[in-house]
Amino acid sequence: MNIKSVYKKIVGSGSQEKIIKGVFWSFLGTLISKGFAFIALFLVARILSVQEYGKLGLLQSYINTFTLFSLASFGVTATKYLAIYNNEDKKKASEIFSLTRIFVFILSSFILILSYFFNDAICEYIVGDPNLKSEVLICGAAIYFSSLNGLQVGALAGLQNFKSISIVNIVNGVLSLPLIIISAYHYGIKGVVVSLAIINFSIWACSAILLKKELLKNQLFFTVKNLRKHFDTLYHFSLPSFLSSIMLAPVVLICNSFLIKYNTAGYYELGIYNAAFNFSQVGTILIGIIGQVFYPMAMQNFGKNNRKFDFFNINNSYIIGILIFLPIVSLPDLFAGFYGIKYENNNMYYSVMFVGLSSIVIAQRQGIARNFAAGNFMWFSVFSNLIWAATTILSCYLLISKGSIGRSLAFFIGYITNTILFIPFYINKKLIDKKLLLSKEHLLLIFCILISNLIFTLIDNLFFRIIITIVFLVLCLMIFKNWFKSYIKNG
Template identity: 30%
Template sequence: MLNSVKTLYSRQSDDLKGLVKGVFWSLFGSVLSKALVFLSWILVARILGRESYGEYGLIRNTVLMFSAFAGFGLSVTATRFVARYINEDVAKSGRIASLTLSFSVIMGLSISLIVFAFSDVIAQSVIKDARLATDFRIASFILFFSALEGAQTGVLQGMRQFRRIAVINLVNAFVSFPVFVAGAYYFGTTGSVVALGITTMVLCIQNQAAIYSFAKKGLISLNFRQGWKEWRLLYIFSLPAALAGIISIPLKWYTDVMLVNTSGFSAMGIYSAAFLIYTIVAVLANTMNAPFVSFMSGSKADNDVIEKLNILVPWFLGIMIGLPFLCFPEAGGYLFGKEYQGEEFNSTLVFIILYMIIVMYKQGMNRIFIVHNMQWINLMTVTAWGLILIGSFYMLKEYASVGLAISYCISYTLVTILIYPLYVKRKLMPLEFIISRNVLTIWGTMALAAYLSLSRVHWGYRIAAYVGIMAVVVFTFKNMLKSKVKYNLFSHE
């Protein structure tokens, strides 16, 4: 078996070999590190309880919202353009890396100071809980490190240093676990926020050390003064990428605030716990996102295998990880403890998993936007998604966390359908991936699994359904991978 795999690997193109190595190291580091991080998050949720974990979840989401402003789309910019020029023009790739790093410092400091100054306003006037003002002041410092970390990671991904990233993530996971657990246990919500800041800072230090070590070896040439010669990238690529985050994340945050104001922090705690499952899968998918974007940006050759893997792997990964929770949402309740168990959590988790699978389905499509420099179009779809999300939840807010989860499903489904004509018109996606027997089979099985869980069908029947659905999914994806249909992802520039 091992010899067969080696033989198959040796026959592939250099691009595909590089992609396989990149994905392997990204997943290796991510699976090990995120397993520890996920375990620490579960323990934090159990230690804090629904109410306090809801507070922490809202603070963390607030950090993510302002990180979208501070990050300015620099991570994906670095990944895209450092990868493009790293082998052709080392000086240019170095200028791009220098630009993204220096601009991330400027944006990070600026947004951090603004949030620090308005922490009382955010806590009292928006969240309507003055107790959280101190936590928001602490969280403001995280924004600087978060912005810098995004740019640093983008540079390393653009250089295709996935093995080093894997090591960094693993080290950070071992640091994060005791820090998060101790922070939550001894200092509650505030301790958890401080722990988030410490782990983000440690990650920044490791990333910067790695970048400087590669610069000393001559793999990249950093020149922060010369870097500003590439400022046009900030408008052409970073700005629309940043605006997509600046628009979407505040809209998501607004729905979080709506949930807290209508149903309290307890409902937010249930939603945050259920959303952790999505977060883990999204992180795993993003670890594959970097190798795909890097190799697709730097490759000049057609490779139908990479094109299909780009589209199919995230969707397959999302289904494989999400299906157990879709069929048995009670398992999630047992993970987080008695406070979270019940129909509200189970139903919330089912819709969160459905949303996650839809997101993973569109993950490959999003990479097409990046590779084809279609970020402005992506911005429009993100704006539409956010507005539909708010409108949907406004009508469903009486259903608390379940209503918010359903709203995510509705908004992402509608936006995905709305963008289909563009992909077809520009021949960026074959109809086979949009509407075909294979695609309809997958969605049909996902709908069946969700129906069985929401209808509280006996677990014995759900076990049988789970086994059958798994077999159908594997068989269907195998057929799609073997298909001779061209995906045309490399026909760019």
């Protein structure tokens, strides 16, 4: 048996081969990118004071918020329509991508100009520190290149070229680790912000080169003709997708601003929260890998009653989320200890716990979110996220005196409330099979998560908690396996 036949036997063919190869390249790139970035931010937290780390977190949320404004979900639009039309109608695929490219360039340039003219106002009302004017200006450049890169990576995902995306992510990770650490050590917050601008420029240039090659390979081209007829596509998909996704980053920014304005130890508490939130980003490494591969496939398979695909599309992120975050929920003191003694306190422990719980809920919703896009229910998604945003902001305002704990608890309240309220809608619109949401196996998983949440509060001995956590992880895997068999057999 030769190497090629062994490869085919292991990997398979068709959609199975696409998934495995896509996951491999996405895993490699995302592991290096997110992993190195997490290590860098972890070390930065040890280099800077807690208050300085809070300010850096606020600047990062500013970059993330206005990157979303500039990108306006056109990256997701490029992913969806290139996945659908690349093989069926190359002219239409080229026109829609060209339209998204023009809009992102205009929006990114507009945001860059506004950030320059309204620098003083941004420092005072958003960042909350007039002494960060130069840092905010540098953030404008980071936003500009981050937005352009987001569109290009979205297009590569739509063309299912995960190898190129992996290369972009590897460049990101290789640059992030040394640049951010060295700049933080020698130049503090300003050094980190300059590093972010340099990194975003570098990955934009890398993705531009790779995308150009991929477009030529697929015989896709840039054009300014016949674009008006696709405005309807932007209205029905891009606009609601933008309004839906844009709520997250501004809510983060608003809640961070609440913390620094209405809590006497605002920057300190925000530093604690940002350190806790970094653990959530670890989970996005694997969840993002799977999601990136499944997104274009969800566009192609929605409504086709492919039960195996439906099961894994809905639950792959969920089980990964449980495996990653259940230990964080039950062992928050163990994970907080990685940051050093200045983070070893109850504020950090309970913030880590609530961040972990929120991350599990977010992971559970990933497959449903893909089906929102695939089924063209984006305006309903806007309404759903609007309810989440209002609930989260109100909860944060009411809990602001609790500092980082209140900040993290507010997000958990927002996510769990929104999920419960919209269960009837998910089922009615067939965004998720009722058997995948209200099954006994799912209820058992929820029970395991709730019990894990009590372990830290009720048991002091760390060794006992580690043993119990391992038992629960094994139990969750067994439940997931039986759930899959039952769903396929009784479908």
